[in-house]
Amino acid sequence: MANALPPSGNPAVDYLIDATQRTILFFDTLRERSREYQEHMAKKAPHVLHFPFEPVRDGRRLERPVNYGLIRILPAAATPTDPQKRPIVVIDPRAGHGPGIGGFKPDSEIGVALASGHPCYFVGFLTEPVEGQTVLDVVDALAAFVAEVAGRHPDAEGAPLVIGNCQAGWAVAMAAAARPAAFGPLLLAGAPLAYWQGTHGHAPMRYTGGLAGGTWLTAMAGDLGAGTFDGGWLVSNFENMNPANTFWTKQYRLWSRIDTEAPRYLEFERWWGGHALLGAQEMQWIADELFVGNRLVSGGIRANDGTRIDLRNVKGPIVVFCSKGDDITPPPQALGWILELYRDVDDIRAHDQTIVYSVHDETGHLGIFVSGAVAKKEHREFTSNIDLIDVLPPGLFEAVLTRAGPDTPNAHLVAGEWVLHFEPRTLDDIRALGCNDEEDDRRFAAVSRLSDINLGLYRTFLQPWIRAAVTPEMAQTMRRLQPARLPYEMFGQKNDAFEALQDLAKLVRAHRRPAPPDNPFLQAQQLFSDMMVAALENWRETRDGAVEQAFLGIYGQPFLQALLGLRASDEPPRARPGDAPEHRAFVQAQEEALRGRIGQGTPADALIRALAWVITPGGRVDERTFAALKILREEHPHCHDATLAAFKARVREQTAILRQDDDAAIEALPALLPDEARAGFVPMLRHLAEAAGPPVPASAERLARIEKLLDGSGQQPVPAAPPSPPAPPAAEPSAALPRRVAPRTRRPRARKGPA
Template identity: 40%
Template sequence: MHPLDMMKVYGRVAEIYRLRLGEAVSAYGEAMRGAAGTFAAAARPQEPAAAWRDAVSYWSDAAQRNLIFWDTLRQRGNNWIAHEKAGKPPLLAFNYEIIADARTFARPANYALVQITPPDGVTLDPDKRPFLIIDPRAGHGPGIGGFKKDSEVGFALKAGHAVYMVIFFPDPVPGQTLADVSLAEADFLRIVRERHPTRGKPVVMGNCQGGWAAMLVAALDPDNVGSIVMNGAPMSYWAGNDAENPMRYAGGVLGGSWTALLASDLGGGVFDGAYLVDNFEYLNPGNTFFSKYYNLYSRIDSEPDRFLEFERWWGGYFLMNRAEIKWIVENLFVGNKLASGHAEWAPGKTFDLKAVHAPIIVFASLGDNITPPQQAINWVADIYPTTQALKDAGQVVVGLMHDSVGHLGIFVSGAIARREHSQIVDLLEYVEALPPGLYGMTIEEDHSGGEVKYDVTLTEWRVEDLAALQKYDRRDEIPFEVVANVSQTVSQAYESLVHPLLSAVVTPEMGRGLRAVHPLRAARWGLSDLNPFLLHLAPIADFARSQRTPRNENGPLVAAEQFGAKAITAGWDLYRQLRDATVETEFFRLYGTLAMADPDLTAPSTPAIVEQAPAEVAAALASIRAGGFTEAAVRVALLAQKRGGGQRRLSTLKQIRELVGHEVGLLALPADAAQAVIRRQAIIVDRAPDEAFATLPLLLKTPQERSRFLALVDRLMAHIAFGPDITAFVGEVRGLIAGATQSSPDGRVIPFPSYVAGQGA
C-alpha cells in the first residue's frame, strides 16, 4: 500500500478511536447526571422523627438483606457442590430417557441422545416430525434448550412433536476429536429418524455453538436432515462491526490459538470450559462484578430463586480434549474455515456446507454482542454470493432478527420462547414448502382479544441486501486473515518449543488441582458450607427472612443507595467502553499494518458458484410444458406470490393448506418429492415467468382437471382476502384456462396463445 494511503487508514482509525472515547465519556456524564437528578429529587429534607424512622427501617432492612444475600451465595456454593457430586447432569426442566450413549460407539465420544418425556397434559401428534436439539458445549453443560417449561423443548412438545436432545458428559473420552463428536451426532440423527420412519426427516435445532454443530451434522449426512434452526449460532467468526462486537478481536489480542493450547497443557491435556466462561464474563465486567449481585441484593425477596436457578447452569464447567479445542480455535474462532469449505474432519475430507439442502432458519439479535447478526448470517453470502446462486442451489434460508435481546436471552428468556421460538416451531410445518430463496421473518402481535396472538410474515430478501449489516463492506475482515497466519506461526513455535516440556511436567492430577482453584470455581466452593465462617449463617438468614423489616422505598437513604449503584455501574461501563475502544484500535493498528503490507490480501470471499445455469435449472426449464395438476397449482401459487410482492403470511398459508392442501397433492408426496416439485416450478417461474404462465393450460390436460382447478381457485378467493394484485392475477389465470383453450374430441388441451402456438400439445 502506498504510504499516503496507509496514513489515511491510520488517520481514520485514530478518528474512530477519538470519537469512541468521546462517546464513552459523554455516556458516563449523562448517566451520572441522570443518577444525580433522581437522587436530588428524592433526597428532600425530612423532619427529625421522619428521618429517624427512615434511618432505622433502612439499616434494619439493609442488615437483613445482607444476611439473606450472603446466604443466597452460600446456597449457590452448596448447589454447585451437589451438582458436581451428582456428575453434573443436564439441567432440564423435563424428564428424559437415554436412547443412545456415544461412549459405547466404535468411535466413542462423551455424548448421548436422550428423548424428552412429555409432561402431563401434553400429547404428541403421531403425524408430526421429531425435533433433535443440540445445545452448545462452550464451557457450560447441556440443558439450555429446555431450561424452563417455556423453552424450545417446551413449545416443540406443546405443538405435538417428539423431542430429542443431544447431551454431553463433563469429561471427554480420552482421544476423542471433533470428528468423533460430529459422527456421533450424525448417528443420533439416524437413530431418531429410524424411530419415527413415517413422520418425515427430523428438525435439527442448534443453540449457539450447537448451531455450527448442527450444520456439521447436516454436511456429513444431508439426506437425513429435515429443517435446521440455528439460534444465536456463530458461523462467520471474523464478521461484525467496530464499536459493537469486542469478542471478535480476542483471537488477535491473545496472539491466536496458542493460549488455548497452553491452557490445555496446564490442564494435563484437558481444556477447562471455565476459560470460555471467563471470556463471556470479560465482555461485561460491570455485570460480572457488580450489577448481577446488586440486582440480587435490591430484589432480595423475589430474586434468589431465579438467581440460583441460573447460576446452577452458569457455574457448571465442562471439559474438552486438547485436540477438540485446538480444532475449534484453529478452524472456527481464528481460522474461520467453515464457510469457505476448508474445515477438515479427516485428512482430505472437509465439511461442505454446499451439500446442505435442508431449509435453514437463522435467529439472531442486534443486541447480541457474543454472536452478532453478521456472524450468524454472513456465511450465506460466503457460500452463495448472489440471490440467483442461492436459488439455483435450491436452498431456503429464513432470517429472524430481534432488536435487542442479548445472547443468553435468545435461549433462556421465557418471553423469547413464547414469541420467537413458538413461531419458529409453527413455521417449520410450512418452511419446506417455500420456494428457494432468502426470506426475512417478522412476528406481529395482536392484543385485541385480550390474549396475545401472533402471526408471521415472510418477505423475500436478496443476498446482496445482507451487506447492509456491514459498515465497511467486510474490508475490516482483512486483518483477521493476518491473525490466522500469525496464529499458525506462533502455534507451530509453541508446539515445538513449549508443549513437549509442559506435557512432560504437568500430570493429569496436577491439571485437576489447577482446575479446582480456578477463580470461578473457588468463588463457589469458597462461599459454601465448606467455609467454616458460614456454618451458622443459614439459621440467622432464615430468621431474617421471617422478620423482614419494610423500608421506605421513596426515602433519601434508598435514593442514596440507588445513586451509588448507578454510579458504580456507570464507572464500570466507562471502563468497558474505554477498554474495548483501546483494544480494537490497537488490533487494527497492528494487524491492519501487516495486512496493508501484503497486497494479496483482500476482503474475505468464497469463489462464486458457477454463473451459468446448473443442470437442475436446465432440466427444469426443459420441463416447462410437462406436469399435471399438482405442478399447475404450485406454479400458479408461485406466480401469484411474485405478482403480489413476494410476501407470505403464515396465517394465510395455514388457511390455504386447510382449504385445498390435500387436493393440490403435495401433502400426499414424500417430503423430498414435494420439495423437488416446488423447487422445479420455482426455477421455471423465476427464470421464465411469461412462458410459465402461458404454458399453464398444458398442465391441465382434461376438462375435468380444468374445472377442478377453477373450483379450487374459486374456493380460495371466497375464503381468503387476497390483495388487489393477486386478485387481478387470479382473473387472468381464470381467463387463460377457461377461455384460452379448447378441447379436442380426445380431451387434449390445445393452447391458443401465440407464445406456444405451433409447439405441439
C-alpha cells in the same frame, strides 16, 4: 415475608436494619449456591433439564466414542406427541457450561416442541470428555443421533428439525453438510458461523485472538490442564464482555431484592456454575480452524472420512435466529457466511438452498435460547410453521412476525398469537446488518498466519517443558482456583463460620424488617447503583474502543501483512469456495430439463404454479396461504396421502419452472388442465391467493389474466377476508380440486415403528 416487622419510623435506623439483614441473607444465598453447585457437580451426568427423559443412545459406545448422548423427552399426559409430526432434536452448546439450557424451564425450546405435539429429543454431554475425542468425532456423533431419531419415526411427515444453540449450531451445520440425508430443517440460534465478520464499534470479542498473538495461549491452557481445557475460561470471557452485569448488577439485584430474587437467582446459577471440560485437542481445533482460521466458510475443513464440509451441501432449510443485542454472536457472525458462500440469491437457488433469518432487536445472547418471552414468540412460531419453512422455494427470506388481531384477515388460519410471513431478501439486506470490507479481511488473515507461526514456536520451545512439569493434581488445583469457579468453591467450604451464617439467616427471616419503599436511603442506594453501572459501562466502552483501535492499527500495517506473506491488496486475502465444474454442469442440465417440462404436469402442479405466480408481486409467503393450501392438500382426493416431501418437491419444481420463463409457464396452464378440471380452478386459486388478505393490484391483474387464459370460468370472486373458508359456487366439482376448503380431522395412519 409473612413475619415482616413494622418499621420504627426512623428512616436511618430502618435502612440500616434492612441493609444488614439483606447482607446476611445475600451471603447465605451464596452459601446455598455453593452447596447446590457441589451437589450438582457430584452427579454422574449433571444437567438442568426441566423435563423427564429416557436415554436412547450413548455416544461413548460409538465407533469413535464421545461424551455425548441422545435422550428422548417424555411428554406429559396432557400433551401427547403426534407420531405424524416431525421430531425435534435440541442440541445445547458445549461452551463452558453443562447441558440443559434448551429445556431449562417450561417456556423453552423443548417446552414449545412438546406443547406443539412434536416428539422431542435432546443431545447432551458429560462434564468430562472421552480421552482422545475430537470435534470431528462429535460431528459424526451428532449425525448418528439425528439418523437414529429419523429411524424411530418412519411415519413422520418430514425429517427431524434440529435446533443448534450457540456453538452447537456450527457443529450441527457441519454434520448436516457432511451427512445431509438424515437432516430436515436446521434452526441455528445464536450460532457463529462467520467468525471474522462484524462492524467497527461492536462485538470486540472477535479481536481477542489477534491481541493474544493467536491461539498459542489456548494450547498453553490445555497443557496447564494436563490435556483438558477448562470451560470456566470460556465463561470468564463471556463475563468480561459485560463487566457492569458481572461485577455489579447481578449481585446488586440479588441483594436489593433478596426477599424475592433468591429462587430465580439460584435456578439460573445451577446452570451458570456447572462448568464443563473440553479435550485440549478439541478446543485447539475450534480456535485454530474456526475462531481464528475461519475455515468453515471457505470449505477448508474435511470430515473424518475425507468429505469436504461445504455448508452449501445442506439440503434442508436453514433458519438463523440472531439478535442485535447479542455481543457474543452478533448478526454479522450469524449471517455473514451467506455473503462468503454465495454471489447472489440466484446462486443460493442454484444450490437448491432455502435460508431464512430472523433478527431480534434487543435480546442478549442467552436470551435467544433462555428467554421465556422469546420461546413463547419466535421459537413457538418457528416450530408451529416448520412445515411451511420446509416447503419454501429456494432463496433468501426474512421471517417477519406481526401480532394477530380482530382485523387480521382469515385469522382462523393463524397458528398462534402472531402471523408469520417470509419476505424475500437479497444479499444487500445481509450486508446492511454489517460486514467486513477487504481491509478488515486482510487484518484477520494476518492474524491467522501469525497465529500459526506463534503456535509453532510455542510447541517447539515451551510446550515440552510445561507438559513435563504439570501433573493431574496441579491441573485440578488450578481448575478450582479458576476465576469463574472460585466463588462457587469459596462459599462451599464446610466450616463453623458458614454454619453460623446459616443459623443467623434463619433468625433474620423470622424477624425480617424491610425498609418502606419511600425510604430516602433506598433511593440513595439505587442512585449509587446507577452510578456504578454507568462507571463500569464507560470503562467497558473505553476498553473495547482501545482494543479495536489496537487491533486495527497493528494488523492493518502493510509491512506486517507483507512479512506474514499477504501479497498486494488486489489479491483476495483468503480463498472463497468455488463452484465445482460438476455442479455447474448439473445446474445447467437441470435448467434445460425444467424448460422441457413447462408444458407438462397435473392439475395440482397447475394450481401451485399459478398460486406462486400470483402471490409473487406481494413479495411475501404467508402462513395463512400455506394453511389454506395444506387443507387443500389434505382434502384433495389424489393428494391427501402424498408425503410432505413430495409436496415440497412439487412446489420447488413449479417455482423453478417459473424462474426459467414465467410467461411461457403461465401460458402453458391450459395444457395442464383438462376441461373437467377447470370449473373450480379460478375460485380455488383466488381463495388461496386471498388467504393472507386482499391481493395487491399486480396480483389481482395476474388473477384476471389466468381467468381469461382459461377462457373464464364464469365464477364469482371469493370475497376478500371471509369470516370462514368460502366454498366455490355450486358446480360440478372437478376431479382435481375439492368442493370446498375446510378444516378437518387428521386422518390417522398405521404406525410402523416406535414413537
